Amino acid sequence: MGAQQITLNLPDALYEQLKAAAERSRRSLDDVLMEAVAALAPVLGTASTGLRSSLAQMAYLNDAALFQAARTTMAPEQRARLEALHDQQQRSGLDRAEQAEEQALLGLYHETLLVRAQAAVLLKQRGYDVSDPDQFAPLA
Template identity: 40%
Template structure:
């Protein structure tokens, strides 16, 4: 672990010492825990995502709350969902043609990416202090 020095006013350091003493632990532990609780979560963007999606998710951190709400409520279009269902039903009856299989895979990829965007936007909104415990908040409007 790399160590860094942070300058804090004397009165703040005394408060940290007092709190650490009350909790029977070191000032270092108290500061580390306090900072980790107060800072927004690190952007958890997997390295194995396609580069364009990874860049998009990293950039989401800089979006406005309104833009994040929009992403958190996004979904595939009704037409895309209907096409996914049609292809699913076809696949139950017969083997899909190569073009149908490619289209199904494309739609599933779009669906997965939409879910990732929604989840990441929701995580960022929570880190900004929004309470998302009511599922209705994330329903499309």
């Protein structure tokens, strides 16, 4: 696989932050930048600007924090409400307020999936076996 060389002008503060992250992880600045770009690329077209930024920042989390993010789930009450709204939609339809609530909960669900997936990708890049579903089971 080929590689493309680019020139990237970073604000001083961001450069220092990336350089410090590279030093802490004992990796090159190029490796840290490539990991951050690789982590962000799959979600560029599917997430809000704030979520994209948050997902990119996940590359700086330690392994324990990533494992916790990989286990993130919606609150049980939110899952139950979304299920109830889906059932009601099938039976009799939703009014506007319920449709808005369903869309908000669906958005939260999708964001939760993106966070979990991003954490799994980063852990896999760090050499962890992420194929075991028990490893990502929600914490009790």
